[in-house]
Amino acid sequence: MSAQPRSLFEKVWAAHAVRTLANGQTQLLIGTHLIHEVTSPQAFGMLRDLGLQVAFPHRTFATVDHIVPTNELVEPYRDPLAQAMMDELRKNCAQFGVTFFDRASGKQGIVHIVGPEQGITQPGTTIACGDSHTSTHGAFGAIAFGIGTSQVRDVLATQTMALGALKVRRIEVNGKLRPGVYAKDVILHIIRQLGVNGGTGFAYEYAGSTFDAFSMEERMTVCNMSIEGGARVGYVNPDETTFAYLKGRPYSPTGDAWDAAVARWRSFASDPGCRYDDVVRIDAADIAPSVTWGINPGQGIAITENIPSPETAATDDDRAGIIEALAYMKLPAGQPIKGTKINVAFLGSCTNGRLSDFQEVAKYIQGRKVAPGVRAIAVPGSQIVALQCEKLGLDKILAEAGFEWRAAGCSMCLAMNPDKLIGDELCASSSNRNFKGRQGSVTGRTVLMSPVMVAAAAVTGVVADAREVFAVN
Amino acid sequence: MALAKITSVTGRGVYVPGNDIDTDRIIPARFMKCVTFDGLGEFLFHDVRHTPEGAPTGHPIDQPAHKGASILLSGANFGCGSSREHAPQAIHKAGFRAVIAENFAEIFFGNSTTLGIPCVNAAREDIARVAAAIERDPSLEITVDVAALEVRFGADSIKITQRESARDALVNGRWDAIGDLIDGLPAVHATAARLPYLATA
Numbered sequence: 001m002s003a004q005p006r007s008l009f010e011k012v013w014a015a016h017a018v019r020t021l022a023n024g025q026t027q028l029l030i031g032t033h034l035i036h037e038v039t040s041p042q043a044f045g046m047l048r049d050l051g052l053q054v055a056f057p058h059r060t061f062a063t064v065d066h067i068v069p070t071n072e073l074v075e076p077y078r079d080p081l082a083q084a085m086m087d088e089l090r091k092n093c094a095q096f097g098v099t100f101f102d103r104a105s106g107k108q109g110i111v112h113i114v115g116p117e118q119g120i121t122q123p124g125t126t127i128a129c130g131d132s133h134t135s136t137h138g139a140f141g142a143i144a145f146g147i148g149t150s151q152v153r154d155v156l157a158t159q160t161m162a163l164g165a166l167k168v169r170r171i172e173v174n175g176k177l178r179p180g181v182y183a184k185d186v187i188l189h190i191i192r193q194l195g196v197n198g199g200t201g202f203a204y205e206y207a208g209s210t211f212d213a214f215s216m217e218e219r220m221t222v223c224n225m226s227i228e229g230g231a232r233v234g235y236v237n238p239d240e241t242t243f244a245y246l247k248g249r250p251y252s253p254t255g256d257a258w259d260a261a262v263a264r265w266r267s268f269a270s271d272p273g274c275r276y277d278d279v280v281r282i283d284a285a286d287i288a289p290s291v292t293w294g295i296n297p298g299q300g301i302a303i304t305e306n307i308p309s310p311e312t313a314a315t316d317d318d319r320a321g322i323i324e325a326l327a328y329m330k331l332p333a334g335q336p337i338k339g340t341k342i343n344v345a346f347l348g349s350c351t352n353g354r355l356s357d358f359q360e361v362a363k364y365i366q367g368r369k370v371a372p373g374v375r376a377i378a379v380p381g382s383q384i385v386a387l388q389c390e391k392l393g394l395d396k397i398l399a400e401a402g403f404e405w406r407a408a409g410c411s412m413c414l415a416m417n418p419d420k421l422i423g424d425e426l427c428a429s430s431s432n433r434n435f436k437g438r439q440g441s442v443t444g445r446t447v448l449m450s451p452v453m454v455a456a457a458a459v460t461g462v463v464a465d466a467r468e469v470f471a472v473n
Numbered sequence: 474m475a476l477a478k479i480t481s482v483t484g485r486g487v488y489v490p491g492n493d494i495d496t497d498r499i500i501p502a503r504f505m506k507c508v509t510f511d512g513l514g515e516f517l518f519h520d521v522r523h524t525p526e527g528a529p530t531g532h533p534i535d536q537p538a539h540k541g542a543s544i545l546l547s548g549a550n551f552g553c554g555s556s557r558e559h560a561p562q563a564i565h566k567a568g569f570r571a572v573i574a575e576n577f578a579e580i581f582f583g584n585s586t587t588l589g590i591p592c593v594n595a596a597r598e599d600i601a602r603v604a605a606a607i608e609r610d611p612s613l614e615i616t617v618d619v620a621a622l623e624v625r626f627g628a629d630s631i632k633i634t635q636r637e638s639a640r641d642a643l644v645n646g647r648w649d650a651i652g653d654l655i656d657g658l659p660a661v662h663a664t665a666a667r668l669p670y671l672a673t674a
Contacts, residue, residue: 018664019657023641027657029664041508058673081506088508132556148558148584154654160661162650164638197550200579232579296493414502435497442520
């Protein structure tokens with residue numbers, strides 16, 4: 001065996017490299033292919049046009065998430081375009097022999113929540129999905145790529161795609177997070193520090209004692225937003241936390257195969273002393289509850305900071321960026337972000353739509369009420385998350401507080417469904433993108449934050465410091 | 474199926490200024506409620522080309538002088554955000570055959586290359602020079618020479634760069650990898666056989 005210490009990325013890449021293509025790229029085997037209704041129909045259409053089959057149908061898994069209405073369970077949906085996409089996916093899965101976690105299965109949900117909870121997402125594997133938040137699966141020590149539709153076609157037809165290797169940047173966060181600081185704040189802090197395109201060409205390896213102590217759900221929140229920092233791939237080395245999460249899941253190995261799998265998974269973790277293209281170290285104590293004030297996820301500040309001012313910008317680019325963002329966000333330069341009036345509170349998404357997110361919110365919001373005039377929705381990331389929450393009565397606590405409890409889906413994260421902002425409403429959102437128009441209104445405004453910060457905004461009606469609102473210390 | 478060798482693209486240019494132009498801006502999500510890519514071209518940059526009430530905003534690509542332009546110029550981190558291939562599809566269907574920017578987001582770059590749209594990098598001041606020349610004469614013919622890694626316009630030219638694997642794929646007519654990937658299927662099965670999690674049982 002190779003004596004040279006290697007990173008997880010290098011090991012997984014080597015295990016899945018089929019051959020080198022004429023242009024120098026690698027034909028990389030993609031062990032697990034996840035698909036959904038928005039980016040797959042054209043790919044199946046291309047397969048039909050080319051007369052091709054799905055090469056490894058047992059390694060492709062489908063679900064429906066982007067367009068699915070969260071307040072409408074009976075088909076046909078009121079939106080005929082949404083129904084057409086649903087029908088198309090159903091037809092494609094049946095025709096090509098692909099497993100479909102349809103709503104009737106009880107396992108439907110956001111693709112990045114379904115893969116892990118089914119045990120499909122495993123360490124040392126390669127995963128692709130026609131969705132940029134596929135990086136989420138890296139939390140398990142998988143190398144997971146967001147891809148376009150032509151590559152969905154490639155993976156369907158050959159279970160491979162053409163790719164160049166990435167550089168690896170180790171991002172080490174050490175220490176204990178301060179009270180009221182969450183995984184979401186860690187990734188917002190990282191993106192603010194390294195920039196929205198700082199990760200271009202890199203895979204991010206998240207490590208350090210903060211990540212060691214994180215649950216799988218916290219690791220997923222961070223890996224999920226790697227792409228918002230420009231990194232197509234983000235991962236955490238597999239450890240006992242990873243294995244404990246996977247034990248007993250529907251697609252996890254069992255019996256002797258389980259022990260063999262754990263030994264194999266463990267072997268993929270980065271070797272001590274392996275080479276990294278870059279290393280960044282962050283002290284967990286420096287991370288504060290964070291919110292965005294602008295139109296990309298790198299435009300974030302601590303809740304205690306003031307909204308940036310064009311006059312204090314470090315570069316011309318920053319100045320232009322601040323001017324454009326503040327004009328769109330209708331926020332005053334140099335003033336505190338705290339106290340900014342909100343209209344909508346959104347809990348959910350592939351970033352923060354898991355059981356622990358709702359548990360944490362329920363803990364603080366119990367007995368409190370959503371402020372008058374605020375529209376608040378809580379959208380579980382999957383049917384299983386919904387069921388888990390309902391068993392614990394979290395849905396009741398949230399509903400009691402004034403949140404509408406919805407069915408599983410992407411909902412207002414990207415508003416390809418009836419959940420949308422109206423006009424220039426400002427949304428306190430636990431999702432991942434604050435791009436112009438992202439939440440379904442061309443003038444809608446998004447402020448990204450952790451779920452507990454969303455809860456604090458919901459009950460006060462303004463962007464607030466959850467530590468003060470809920471007396472966290 | 475033989476692919477065209479894309480060694481250069483010649484046409485008129487249009488400059489869309491700005492950094493971090495994300496794929497939601499290029500094609501808003503509501504236009505992705507479709508099962509084909511047909512018709513996406515008209516929705517390119519829709520929400521910056523129109524006011525919320527639907528009136529035209531005078532976006533550069535709607536300027537009469539730029540009608541029919543086939544080369545798009547922009548700033549840094551072009552195409553960031555979502556992996557939607559709908560973005561380069563919309564650019565292509567709106568008639569653009571090459572994009573010049575300071576740099577590109579990773580997934581967008583790969584998606585565009587696979588469609589045979591060269592995305593080439595140029596220095597900011599060089600992009601400004603081309604943009605100024607277009608401003609002076611919108612009918613100016615611009616050539617993005619992928620093989621020679623330069624952009625020529627009038628008597629002037631600028632240097633460009635492009636990731637070698639993409640340049641090689643474009644100029645040698647192998648930018649859509651599907652044929653090569655299919656040729657590799659026997660080797661794919663051999664690799665798969667070494668990975669326990671790919672076993673069927």
